[in-house]
Amino acid sequence: MGIGSITFLTLHVRPSAQAVPLAAGCLAAALPPERQRDCRLLDFTLRDPIERIVAAVVDTDPDLLVLPVYVWNRRQLAAVVRNIRRNRPQLKILAGGPEASARPAALLAEGICDLVLRGEGETTFPELVDALDRDDGWQQMAGLCWLEAEGMRVNPFPATPLAPEQLPSPWLSGVLKPQPGGGVLWETARGCAFGCDFCFDAGGQRRVRPLPDERLEAELELFCEAGVGQVWILDSTFNHPPQRGKKLLQLLRDRAPGIHFHLEAKADFLDRETAALLAEIDCSVQVGLQSADPDVLRRVHRPFNPRVFVQAMNLLNSEQVTYGLDLIYGLPGDDFAGFCRSLDFALGFAPNHLDIFPLAILPGTDLASRAEREGIVWQQEPPYEIRATPQLPEEDLERCRELAAAVDLFYNTGRAVGLLPGLLQSLGVEAVDFFQDFTRWLKEEQGIFREALLDTESWTSPEVLAMQESYIQHLLMQRQRLDLLPAALDLLRYHFHHAETSLGPEVLPAESTPEPAEAWRRPWRLAAGARLIPFHYEIVDLLDMEGAELEEIAAMLRPVGSVALFIRRGSEVWCESLEEDFQRLLKGSDGIHSPETIFAGGIETEQGQEMLAFALAEGLLVSTS
Template identity: 30%
Template sequence: MTILLTTLNARYAHASLGLRCLYANMAELQEQTRIVEFVIGARAADLVERLLAHAPAIIGFGVYIWNVEEITHVVALLKRIAPHIKIVLGGPEVSHETQEQEITRLADYVITGWGDTGFVALCRQILHGPQPLMKVHAGPQPPLAELALPYAYYDERDIRERTLYVEASRGCPFKCEFCLSALDKTAWPFETARFLAALEDLYQRGARQFKFVDRTFNLNIKTSLAILQFFLDKIEAHPEDPLYAHFELVPDHLPDALKTAILRFPPGALQFEIGIQTFNPQVQARISRKQDNDKACANLAWLAAHSQAHLHVDLIAGLPGEDVASFAAGFDRLWSLGVDEIQFGILKRLRGTPIIRHTDEFGLVFDPLPPYAIQATGSISFLEMQELVRFARYWDLVANSGRFANSLRILLGESPFANFMRFSRWLFANTDATHRIALERLAGLVLRYLEQELGMPQNEAALLLGRDHARRQAPEGNSGQVRQARHLAA
C-alpha cells in the first residue's frame, strides 16, 4: 500500500522542501511512503511509467505555477491507465480557485493550504476508512512546534549536488497584493534553538548551500542575528571551507546590529534577495505595499558599498497604474545604487492573490495559461509589454550574467533603461530570438553594437570585449565583476 509524494521541480538543483515536510509528518504511514522527484520537461508517459513502478495506492502531487500544466497531463494519463490509484493534489496552485481547474476535476482529492498534517490524515481515511466524503479538504494549520522538521530527509545526494531549502519561519505580515503571502495573517517562527539544531545536523552531514524561503528573514532581528551567527561560527572556524546562505530581506529594515553581522561575512558567502518591486508611491499604496523608499535606497547603497553580499533586487513591470516611464525611473534609480542584479520581473496573476481587484479599473489583461503573465494594462500596451519581456530576457543574458561587465557600462551610459531598451530592440531586430543565443554569438553581437550603433572604434570595442572575456575566466564572482564595472563607470 505504497504512498508516493511527488512533484516536478523547475530544475534538478531544486530539492523540494514541501515534499519533505509532508514526509516528515507521515507518522505511522512513513514506512510505506516514498519521495519521487522529477524535473519539468520530461515526457508524461515516462513519468507515469516511473510512478507505476512503485505500485502505489496513493500519489500526492505538489502543484505549482511552473508545473501545473505538465502535472495535469500526468494525472490525466494516470486516471486512464490506473484509475484505482487515488490522486491527491496540494500546493499553492490548487489551493485557490480550485473548482475552476481541469487538474482538480481529474484528481480524487485536493488539500488546500497547509498540508503537513492534512495529507497524512486524508491518507488514513483512504487506506483504512471511513472513506472521505468531500473532494476538497482545507489543510489545518497546527502550531509549528507540533510539526516534525523535514531536514533529516535531505539525502546524501541532495547534500552533495543540490541547494537545500530551509525555513526559519512561515507566513508574512505584509499584504502586497501580487503575492500569495498577502493572505497570511502574520509570520510564524519556528523555535530558534530547534531550527539551528537541524541546521547543525545538515552541516555535519556536509551541507554547505542553504537557501532560506522565509518571506521576511530580517523581520525579527534577534532571530536573524542568531542564524547569521550560526553561519559566521562555521566560516570563522573553517575559512577554507566555502559556505553559502541566501536570504530574502525587507529593504527598509536594516538596523546597525544586522549591519555589523553582515560586515563579517567574506565574499561569496551571502546572497540577499530584496524586493523593491516599484518605487512609485501611488502604485505602492494601490497594491497595499508599505515601503519607505528613502530608507530602502539608503540600505541598498550601504550594502553595495560596504558588504560582500551579492545583492539580487526585484522590480515588477505591469503593476496596476504604472506606465513605462515610471518603471524606467525606478529601474534607473535602482541601478544607481550599485546592486549586483536587477531581477526584472513581469507581473503574474497568482491564483488567490488580491491583485485581480484592479483588473477592470486598470485594464489588466493576463495570459489565461500558466504562468499567467500580464499581457497589457491600461498604462502599458501589449506591444510595449512585449518589449519589456524581451528587455528582461536580454538583461539576464548581458547584465545579470556578469559576462559583460565592462561593456555594460558603455551600453548603459547615463540613461540605463533607455539605452538598454535601445540595445534590446537592436538585438531582437538582428536575431529574432530571446533564447538559445550562444555566448560566442552574443559577444559578437555586443561587439557589433558597440561599433555600428555607438560608434566605438573597432580596436577599443575589441579591447573592451577582451577584458570581459578575461574577467569571465577569473575566479571572482559576479558581484565583484559588476561592482568593478560600476567603479570604472564612476
C-alpha cells in the same frame, strides 16, 4: 480502500541545486515512522518526457499519488495524470500546493486529482491517510475538497495551523537527505508580515511563524556534516524583525562558514549591523524593489520610501555584499515610462543581478479579486501573466518584455555588473537607452528574431559574451572611441570569467603526483574548473586600477597583452597572470601531447619538470584517464 504505498511526484522547473522536493518531504515527515517506510519521493523536471514520468510512477505501484501543484507544473501534471489513469484508473490522487489551494475547482474539473488538500498539510495529511486506509471519516477532514454529484464539496480550512514547534522536519526525520556539494531548501519561518496585493506568501494572515532555534541549529549541523554546498533560506523577509534576522546571520556565521546561503530581505529593515553580518557570510541577498514609484506601490499596499531604500543599498555596497534586485512591470498605475524610471533607478546601484518579471494575477491574491475592476486583462490559466492594463497597452507591454530580456542577457547572463557603470559614463548614455539600443541592434543588425531574444534561457554564457563584445565594438566604432575598446573588452572578460569561475567546479590540490620523469612523458589535460583567458592589457596592472574609468585605463596602460588563469578554491576565485612558458604548458596540455612534446627542447628539462610538478600539485593539470 487500503493505503499501503504512497508516491509523491514533484515536477521541478529545471534541473538545479534548488530542485528539492521540500513540500513532499514535509508531508511525508508528518506521517508516523512506519508509514514513512511506505513512501516514495519521485523527482522530475518539466524537461523530462511524460512517458518516463508515467513509467516511474506506475513502477512504484502506489495506492495513493500525492502531487504538489504550482503555477509552473500544473499543465504538465495534467498530461501526466491522463496517462497514469490509462494504466491505473482506480488510483487515488491527492493534490496540494499553492495552485491547488487557490483553484481547487479547476484542478478537480480537469481530472488532475480526486481530492484537493488546501493550506498547510502537516495537520490533515496523516489523518487523511488513516481515514482513506479505513475508507471512513475522510469526508470531514479540514481543508479537503472533492467532487460529488451535486458539485464540489469544500471543507473549511483548519482553525489554526500547527505551531512551529509541532512541524516535523523533513531533514531531521531522514525523509530528505542532504547531499555533498548539493543544494538545500531550508525553512526558517512560515508566513509573511506584509500584505502585498500581488503576493500569496502572507496567506491572508500577515504574520510570521519562526521555526524553533533548536530545530534550526540541528538542521544546520546536519547540512554541515553532509558537506552541502548551497542553502536557499525560505523566509520571505529574513530580516523582519531585524533582531530575528541578526540572530540567524550570527548562527550562519558561527556554525556554517563553508556553505553559500541565498536570502530574501526587505530594504526597510537593513541596518548597518545587518549589512556587516552579511559581509561575514558567504551569501547572496535578493531584495524586492518591484517599482521605484511610491504611488504605484501604494496601490498594491506595499509601502516604499526611496530615501530608505537608497540608504539600504549603499550599506550593502559599502560592505561589498552580493545582492540582486527584483522589478515587476505592469503593476496597477504603472506605464512604460514608469518602468523605465524604475529600471534606471535599480541599475544605478549596480546590483549583482536584476530579475525582471511581468505582473502575474495569481489566484487567491487580493489583486486577483479586483483586477477586472482595475481594467487589467490577463491570462486565465498559468502563468496568469497580464496582457494589458489601462496604463500599459499590449504594445508597451511587449516593449517592457524586450527590455527585460535585453537586461537579462547583457547584464545577468553576461555578468556585466563590473563593466556597465563605467561604460555608460564613458558613452554618456542612460541605462535604459543603452538596453533599448542593444535590443534594436540585436533585431535589426544581427537578425535575431524577437522570439529568440525573449527566450533568454536558450542562450549560453559564451554566446552572450560574444554578443556583448560585438555590441561594445559597434558602439565604440559608432562614437569614434575605439581607443576605449581594449579597456572595455578586458573589463567585460574579467568580470565574466570571474563570475563563471565562481559558479564552476573547484580546482583542488592533488593528493599525490607521479615522479617527475614519468610525468614529463605522460599527456595531461587542463582541469575542468581552470580557465585561460587572453587580455589586451597586463591583467595585474588592470586589476590595480580597479574602479578607474575607461579613459583612465586607456591613458595609463599599454596593451602589451597577457593571459590569466582563473580557478576557484572554496568560495574564493584566483586570477593570476601567467608567464610565457607556463602558458605554453597549460595551453598545450590537451590530453594528447606530453610536456616533453609540448616544449620539444625549447626549455631545460629540469626547469620544465619543476613547472609541471607545480601544475600537478596545484591540481591545474589532471590525468587523462
